[in-house]
Structure formats: C-alpha cells, structure tokens
Amino acid sequence: MATQTGITISAPDAPFTIVTTVPRPTPGPTQALVKSLAVGINPVDPMQHHTGLLVTSYPAILGSDFAGVVLEAGSGCTRLKPGDYVYGCAPLGQNTFTPFQETFLVEENVVLKALGREGVDVEGLAGVGAGLFTAGLCLLAGMGLELSPDGTKAAEKDEWVVVLGGTGTVGQFAVQIARACGFKVAASCSPAKAEIAIKNGATATFNNRGGADEQVASIKEITGGNFGRIFDASTYGYGVMVAALEEASTAESKYLTSVDDWSPFNTPASIKEYRAELGHLGRLDEPIGAAVTKDIASWISTFEAHLAAGTLKPVEYQVVDGVGWDKVIEGINQQEAGPAKKIIVRTQTE
Numbered sequence: 001m002a003t004q005t006g007i008t009i010s011a012p013d014a015p016f017t018i019v020t021t022v023p024r025p026t027p028g029p030t031q032a033l034v035k036s037l038a039v040g041i042n043p044v045d046p047m048q049h050h051t052g053l054l055v056t057s058y059p060a061i062l063g064s065d066f067a068g069v070v071l072e073a074g075s076g077c078t079r080l081k082p083g084d085y086v087y088g089c090a091p092l093g094q095n096t097f098t099p100f101q102e103t104f105l106v107e108e109n110v111v112l113k114a115l116g117r118e119g120v121d122v123e124g125l126a127g128v129g130a131g132l133f134t135a136g137l138c139l140l141a142g143m144g145l146e147l148s149p150d151g152t153k154a155a156e157k158d159e160w161v162v163v164l165g166g167t168g169t170v171g172q173f174a175v176q177i178a179r180a181c182g183f184k185v186a187a188s189c190s191p192a193k194a195e196i197a198i199k200n201g202a203t204a205t206f207n208n209r210g211g212a213d214e215q216v217a218s219i220k221e222i223t224g225g226n227f228g229r230i231f232d233a234s235t236y237g238y239g240v241m242v243a244a245l246e247e248a249s250t251a252e253s254k255y256l257t258s259v260d261d262w263s264p265f266n267t268p269a270s271i272k273e274y275r276a277e278l279g280h281l282g283r284l285d286e287p288i289g290a291a292v293t294k295d296i297a298s299w300i301s302t303f304e305a306h307l308a309a310g311t312l313k314p315v316e317y318q319v320v321d322g323v324g325w326d327k328v329i330e331g332i333n334q335q336e337a338g339p340a341k342k343i344i345v346r347t348q349t350e
C-alpha cells in the first residue's frame, strides 16, 4: 500500500503529529485524487481538534478549505482531468477527503475548478470553499436569492439584505452574493473593519458591538424597513435578527438564516428560519447531508462563472511564512489567537 505524509491526531485534543504512514487513497469513478498545494484555516479546524466534532475515525486527519491540482481522475469523471486546479471545502472528518495530507480525494460534483491555468492564485482560492459554500447555503437555499448562472451581476433592486458579521470570511462572501443578486447590503462589523465590508460591496455598515436596540435602530435607519432577509454570519446576532424582523421590517415574507447550527432558537412562526450545516457535506446517508450536498452541487458551475467573471472574489488573506505540514500547525495556532484575516498555508510546492 502506497503511503504519504500527513498530519494526524490520535484522539480529541491530542497533539498534531506529522507522519509518513498515511495510506494514499485511490479515487472512485466520480472522484479525483488531488495534490494539496494550500489550505485555508477555518474556525472549525481547532474546534475539531479539541472536540472531535464530526470526526468519523482516529487517528484523524483534519482540514477543510483547500486548493490543489488533480493528479488522477476516476473513470467516470466528466469535469476533472489531471492538471486541473481545484478548490473547495472537504467533507469534514472523513480521512480520505481531508487536505492536511499530501493527496486526498474530491467528489467532482462538489469541487470548484479554476477556469484556465493562467495566473491561478492558489493561495486566494484556498480561502474560498467554506466561506462561499456557507454563504451560498444561507442566502441561496435559506433565503431564496438567485445568482445568474452566467456570472453576470443582476440589475440593482430597491431592497436590502442585512448581513451580521460582514467582515468575516463567510460574511464577506454573503455580502458579495447579495450584491451580485442585485440587493443593497447593510453589513454589521467592528467599526474599525468597516472598509472590509465596503470593499466586498456593502452599501452601508453599522456597529456589531452595539447593543441589540442600537443595531435594530441602525438597520431601520439604513434600510427604511425595506428588507425581509437577515443573515447572521457571526453567531452573535440571533436576537438582533428576530427583533429587526419583528420591529423594523415592512416586508411580508421574512427570513432569518444563520451559521449557528447548535444554539437553541425559538423563531416566531412569521419568520422562516434556516441554519447552515456545511459540516454535513458529503454525508449522503443523512437527510441534511444529502440536501446540503445536492444544493452545493447545483451551484458549482454558477459559482465558477461568478469567480471567473470577478462578480465573486476570494477574500483578503494572510499567508503563513514557508511551506510544509509544520506550517499548517502554525496556522491553526494563529487561528486560535484570533487572526486579522483569513489564514492560508502553503502545504507543498508544485
């Protein structure tokens, strides 16, 4: 059996260990074997390390966001071939699919392909997967927004979408998607970071550290009540969402969507609620996993078209110095310290 280098943990919270004995996976018919070139670090990576969340077996190989190059494509692949640059978010906790190892598998229907090889920004692409997929789940599946399949921006609408946490990785993609769908966007953030939300297309920003009353008043003042959709990309905004929809919105149809899929919610019946469950991507034996996987598969060509056209863009990132598996561990430590930007680590050279 061919083996390769990867990072393993033997149990929840056990130290990361770099080993050379990881079995190299073989792609099934609709899968490709990808060489890991860069990974993006997500809040879920340290969380999985400490708690074992969604891990299916030990020793476990973690990792979520990735960019890499296809080495081998399964016999039934129609989209991928060797040499293609791909990126996305791995099915969490499933050892053959996770990118903290030399090579890993992707299902070709839920992976993004860089259209064209010229000027591929592997580091930028490694920061796209979880943020874009999660924002897609909350805005497209959860709120019914529609991106044009050809990558063009929709005509401007006289209606607002509110994004709480418009400076985080998920929040930045949410701002971009809402703008590409033609909506005006009111984004909350730390005042010092307002420029990040504006760069992503936010029409107006307000202070996410203000109390709920202050935030609802800001939403009302900015939108004039002309909104029915709020997304919390921060996990801090459930109360603000409910209060804003109940007290400040003039819309007939009301939606709240959230990245928080663990806290108890008690959403009034007049508001449609949706919570992202990206961690269930690829778990086709679970109803939620099947639904998430089907949704993401249905958006892949649309996302590729928007990323190629520049209507959707990678978020700003910071790169850990150097290349290698020890740098991934450094990147996870930086994530735990609270980074200013998305952290990217180069895992291997081409």
Ligand SMILES: NC(=O)c1ccc[n+]([C@@H]2O[C@H](COP(=O)([O-])OP(=O)(O)OC[C@H]3O[C@@H](n4cnc5c(N)ncnc54)[C@H](OP(=O)(O)O)[C@@H]3O)[C@@H](O)[C@H]2O)c1
Pocket (backbone or CB within 6 Å): 042, 043, 044, 130, 134, 164, 165, 166, 167, 168, 169, 170, 171, 188, 189, 190, 193, 208, 209, 233, 234, 235, 236, 258, 259, 260, 261, 275, 276, 277, 278, 279
């Ligand atoms: N359920 C799912 O499927 C799913 C998928 C992906 C991510 N997530 C979760 O979604 C969250 C965001 O992920 P991410 O990658 O975008 O993280 P991130 O880049 O670190 O963004 C965090 C966001 O939270 C805001 N924030 C931080 N502290 C806050 C506070 N005290 N009050 C209000 N807002 C605060 C930040 O805004 P400022 O810095 O501007 O204050 C920023 O917008 C994480 O909790 C992650 O675990 C869930």
